[in-house]
Amino acid sequence: MQILQGQTLTFTDNPFRVPPEAAIRHERHGAVAIEAGRIVAVGPAEEVCAAHPQAPVSDYGAALISPGFVDAHAHYPQTAIIASWGKRLIDWLNHYTFPEEARFGDPAHAAEIAARYFDLTLANGTTTTVSYCTIHPESVEAYFTEAQRRGLRALGGKTCMDANAPDALRDTAQSAYDESKALLERWHGIDRLGYVITPRFAPTSTPEQLSALGALWGEHPEVLMQTHLSEQHEEIAWVAELFPEARDYTDVYDRFGLLREGALMGHAIHLSPRERDRLKEAGASLIHCPTSNTFIGSGLFDMDGLMREGQRIGLATDTGGGSSFSMLRTMAAAYEVAHLRGTVLHPALLWWLATAGSAHALHLGDRIGTLAPGYEADLAVIDLASTPAIAQRAERAADLWEVVFPTIMMGDDRAIRATYVGGRQI
Known part of the structure; x- marks a missing residue:
């Protein structure tokens, strides 16, 4: 068992079919608990850590924990x-x-x-x-x-x-x-x-x-x-x-x-x-x-x-x-x-x-691509201020997507703080 802390972002629906705000689950102070290569819990950091008090924690601060x-x-x-x-x-x-x-x-x-x-x-x-x-x-x-x-x-x-x-x-x-x-x-x-x-x-x-x-x-x-x-x-x-x-x-x-x-x-x-x-x-x-x-x-x-x-x-x-x-x-x-x-x-x-x-x-939507219990623990941890240009734009952001969008447009491998495959940092 291990816990990753940071912002968490995953999709509960297809944002092409419903408004984006209705399609996502975002926790500003979130956590993902992982055991035996799979996700066992996702939610507010306080709740996840309280439910698994013995699990070691990797705290990524304001970085975004996303499906790989x-x-x-x-x-x-x-x-x-x-x-x-x-x-x-x-x-x-x-x-x-x-x-x-x-x-x-x-x-x-x-x-x-x-x-x-x-x-x-x-x-x-x-x-x-x-x-x-x-x-x-x-x-x-x-x-x-x-x-x-x-x-x-x-x-x-x-x-x-x-x-x-x-x-x-x-x-x-x-x-x-x-x-x-x-x-x-x-x-x-x-x-x-x-x-x-x-x-x-x-x-x-x-x-x-x-x-x-x-x-x-x-x-x-x-x-x-x-x-x-x-x-x-x-x-x-x-x-x-x-x-x-x-x-x-x-x-x-x-x-x-x-x-x-x-x-x-x-x-x-x-x-x-x-x-x-x-x-x-x-x-x-x-x-x-x-x-x-x-x-x-x-x-x-x-x-x-x-x-x-x-x-x-x-x-x-x-x-x-x-x-x-x-x-x-x-x-x-x-x-x-x-x-x-x-x-x-x-x-x-x-x-x-x-x-x-x-x-x-790929007909794998029941196994990967989502942060949810039971899914394979393939994760990417994204630094949303990975370069000076991105950081100065993100500082002016009014909401989550204004923070994320500069990394989409200007980000590269420097934005990847960590990659987890089957729950292992690789």
Whole structure:
């Protein structure tokens, strides 16, 4: 048993559906009690400490104790090429991504990058990640092995490609099925790990491979499936050429059994009304990657319109196409993208997207993303005055969100006082 003291913030409802003040529980002098990796109590510090008088206390003062951040879409093999200059999506893949991913058949290289990736995400308060690996089973082994060593909740899968990719990065329909199935059976549900069936995107898979992966998902409906959808106009036109029989990009996945609840559709920027209706009907999750969308010049995600439709939406860095490992920076970019579309997102909406919202998108909302008894004790402790610029703005704040918003807009890893995974400071 241990107790963390500070300001506590968690969500009791979706602030996109109810006023933010009705969706949060905030304690100015709060505490979280943790035992055996789970939260056992949250509330006013006096009450929590009185109920557990023998528990040691870590007092974080005015720092904010929050659920750890949940990054719903990333590419850990691209860690070393983050912030590479000057390319749009297809050129980015050919010039930077594919040459780097070709190195991940080497277990030592994969292990080195996996360790570096988790060092960086944990330093930024991110406690759950969903990553594409490479076509190499070694890349998946490295990712899950490192996550397991640290006790993390982590999801990922072997990226499958048998078309329009370098020969060194192609598998086949059969090997994609066989290797994905073997990795799924080896890792899914072990400790806090989850396998995700992973066709990269429609242009790099033949119909035979998409069909094979759809069949695998049908055999294992308990796992998630991740892919990319409608990121850039050139990509959409390419898909139309490759799959002329499909009504649209979304329909390609639908035809091969890759669209239902549990599908994580990265980007989903340029969607037709029919696609939006079908994605909502299927119960798919749309994963917003704002720093990537601006860095690679993809477009502006329609957060307001999609939320009004009742879509399930998560938030993600999309490293290394995304330009930061920080979910604070990702929240800031989501604010800026929405502003360019004419919508001003309240800070509560941004924080929800990075915690409970992304957990809900991953169908893990009953385990992570919330400070409540029974939930896994994955926490981030946020210094709301981490730099002189942030501190001087926060001093003038009239309410909680005026204190939090400068950290969203200007914060980075310096704002992370501590990260807890399964109740352990890590």
